Structures are given as structure tokens and as C-alpha cells.
Amino acid sequence: MxxxxxxxxxxxxxxxxxxxxxxxxxxxxxxxxxxxxxxxxxxxxxxxxxxxxxxxxxxxxxxxxxxxxxxxxxxxxxxxxxxxxxxxxxxxxxxxxxEPAVKPAVTITQSKHIAVLATATTVKGKNLKNLIETYAQDIKVSLVPCIGLAEKIENGKAHTAEVKDYLNNILAPLVEQKVDTIILGCTHYPFVSNTIQDIVGHDIQIIEPSxxxxxxxxxxxxxxxxxxxxxxxxxxxxxxxxxxxxxxxxxxxxxxxxxxxxxxxx
Missing domain, CATH: 3.40.50.1860 (Rossmann fold)
Structure with missing residues (x-):
């Protein structure tokens, strides 16, 4: 056929x-x-x-x-x-x-400190661990489990103050730690990428694998x-x-x- x-x-x-x-x-x-x-x-x-x-x-x-x-x-x-x-x-x-875009993130980071925003299961999974071990041995990788974020976006709250406050709380430490590249490790997250960029500023690059x-x-x-x-x-x-x-x-x-x-x- x-x-x-x-x-x-x-x-x-x-x-x-x-x-x-x-x-x-x-x-x-x-x-x-x-x-x-x-x-x-x-x-x-x-x-x-x-x-x-x-x-x-x-x-x-x-x-x-x-x-x-x-x-x-x-x-x-x-x-x-x-x-x-x-x-x-x-x-x-x-x-x-x-899969989270660890390999491309490693090629563009200048500060040698990247972050992965993902679900708790992805953060704990061996797939992400293998990616980091393979491509990011000399890079500091901050893993950020975004509990409930995908669910908020799924429920139509992507552009609400609730989600902006949530993102402010999880992103502030990354800015302070001089992260310069953020990987969106869940396909829900690109729908809030503009909010993330506004919070962290345009000196930090945001990448996803679409x-x-x-x-x-x-x-x-x-x-x-x-x-x-x-x-x-x-x-x-x-x-x-x-x-x-x-x-x-x-x-x-x-x-x-x-x-x-x-x-x-x-």
C-alpha cells in the first residue's frame, strides 16, 4: 500500500x-x-x-x-x-x-552555565542525564523542575499574572547565577517563551528543539x-x-x- x-x-x-x-x-x-x-x-x-x-x-x-x-x-x-x-x-x-536541546546550548553558551526547564520526570530521567554527560561535561547545568507549569498552560493560563509570577520565582535565581542559556525542556514552555525572555532579559538565550x-x-x-x-x-x-x-x-x-x-x- x-x-x-x-x-x-x-x-x-x-x-x-x-x-x-x-x-x-x-x-x-x-x-x-x-x-x-x-x-x-x-x-x-x-x-x-x-x-x-x-x-x-x-x-x-x-x-x-x-x-x-x-x-x-x-x-x-x-x-x-x-x-x-x-x-x-x-x-x-x-x-x-x-529531547532537551543540550547539545546546541553547549555550543552557544559563553558563561559555561546553562539551565534546563522541564517536568520533574524529565529532570530525573536518564535520557537528560545521558545528554548532559555526553555533551556538557565541562558546563554547569542547572536543572529546574517546573512543577505545575505545563498544567497551567494546558488550562489556558499561559498569558496570566499567575504564570508570570510563577516564572519570576523560578527564573530570578538563574539570572543571579549568570546563566546565559535556558533550554525549554517541555513542549508546553515555548508558549510562555516571550514572558521568560521579558523576565530574564535579552542577554540570555532561550532555545527549544522544534x-x-x-x-x-x-x-x-x-x-x-x-x-x-x-x-x-x-x-x-x-x-x-x-x-x-x-x-x-x-x-x-x-x-x-x-x-x-x-x-x-x-
Whole structure:
């Protein structure tokens, strides 16, 4: 069967991965995309590892089997940190995973002090530890677990005083410690990157991996001859485990555009 015009699947614990979706949609305008937001269970950052592995595997299997997805983008750092090895062993489709942008941060830091903002699970995970050991041996890395931040953004509070106060509290010590590069280690966080930049000032660089993940997706589609051949613009839909009306509202607040939303049984 010709899979070239089958959709790309994207998966996240919630709607944070829409920050990556924006890059992919812009780079690959003629590709269909099914985005699964597991908003019923967001955030994954406080879940047990076994649960995350089981849930992620289950959802990706449904995207492949029911959605007929030709490739899967894991738009969630926590899923990658906990479940990627198991998933790669079980799935027979191209998998493109996201991870904190430690390597590029190391190449641009001048103060030799960088920080990673992430969920508690990502901060504790061996994936991030391996990245730091591989690329940042001579760099000071401050790991900042942002408890509850993804959930606030998921609930439509990205641009509120509550989130600004929260960010002020966690960022002030980093400024004092002369951090010059901040890695956004959760796909929800780019939606508050402007607020972060305003707080820390423009001498501190903020990086996230959407561009690198999009480039890797394009490489994988080309390698396996899966790039869409349709001349027209692709279709985009959100599947969710949660209330579709709420998901649609938050999607609009984050993207400024309406996407169709459907509730699934998985």
C-alpha cells in the first residue's frame, strides 16, 4: 500500500506539542497531521514510569492502527525520557522523538552555565542525564523542575499574572547565577517563551528543539520515501481523550486558529 499520502501522527500528554506542530505544519504544508492530546491525563510529569510506558505505547499503536499514520512524532519530553526505548523496540514505523536541546546550548553558551526547564520526570530521567554527560561535561547545568507549569498552560493560563509570577520565582535565581542559556525542556514552555525572555532579559538565550525535530522528521520521510505527493494543503485534526470543547478553546488560545477536535475512545 502506498503510504505517502497517509497522515503524520503527533502525540503529547496535552497541547504543549502544538508548539512543535506549528513548525511542522509550516515546513510540510501538504502533509496531513493527526495530533493526539492525552489531555485527560496531563501532565505526565508526575506519573509513574510504568504507566507512562504503557500509555504511550497504547496511544501510538492506535495512531498507527486506527489513524493509519506513516510516521510518529513524540512531541513530549517526558514520553521520550521514559518510554522511547520500549517504543522503538515495538513499533515498525519511523519514530521522531524530542529531547532537551543540550547539545546546541553547549555550543552557544559563553558563561559555561546553562539551565534546563522541564517536568520533574524529565529532570530525573536518564535520557537528560545521558545528554548532559555526553555533551556538557565541562558546563554547569542547572536543572529546574517546573512543577505545575505545563498544567497551567494546558488550562489556558499561559498569558496570566499567575504564570508570570510563577516564572519570576523560578527564573530570578538563574539570572543571579549568570546563566546565559535556558533550554525549554517541555513542549508546553515555548508558549510562555516571550514572558521568560521579558523576565530574564535579552542577554540570555532561550532555545527549544522544534526546528531540529522538524528537520529530523523531513529526513525520515525522505529516507523511507514517505513524503506526501499531494499538491494541495494537508488537513489537520486533534484527537483527544478529554473534553473536545475545552481542548478546542485552549488550542485557539495557543495557536490563534481553529482546528477540528474529536474525542477518541483510547
Amino acid at each position: 502506498n503510504q505517502k499520502n497517509s497522515p503524520i501522527g503527533m502525540i503529547d500528554s496535552g497541547l504543549g506539542g502544538l508548539s512543535l506542530f506549528k513548525h511542522i505544519r509550516q515546513a510540510l504544508p501538504n502533509e496531513d497531521i493527526i495530533y493526539f492530546a492525552d489531555s485527560k491525563y496531563v501532565p505526565y510529569g508526575d506519573k509513574e514510569s510504568d504507566w507512562i510506558v504503557s500509555r504511550t505505547t497504547h496511544l501510538i499503536a492506535n495512531l498507527v492502527n486506527h489513524g493509519k499514520c506513516k510516521a510518529i512524532v513524540i512531541a513530549c519530553n517526558t514520553m521520550t525520557a521514559v518510554a522511547i526505548e520500549t517504543i522503538r523496540a515495538q513499533m515498525n514505523v519511523p519514530l521522531i522523538a524530542i 526546528e531540529a525535530v522538524t528537520a529530523q522528521l523531513i529526513r525520515q520521510l525522505n529516507q523511507y520515501h514517505l513524503s506526501s505527493e499531494r499538491p494541495n494543503e494537508g488537513s489537520h485534526i486533534i484527537w483527544t481523550s478529554s473534553d473536545p470543547l475545552k481542548v478546542a478553546d485552549v488550542t485557539f488560545s495557543l495557536l490563534g486558529t481553529h482546528l477540528p477536535v474529536e474525542t477518541t475512545g483510547f
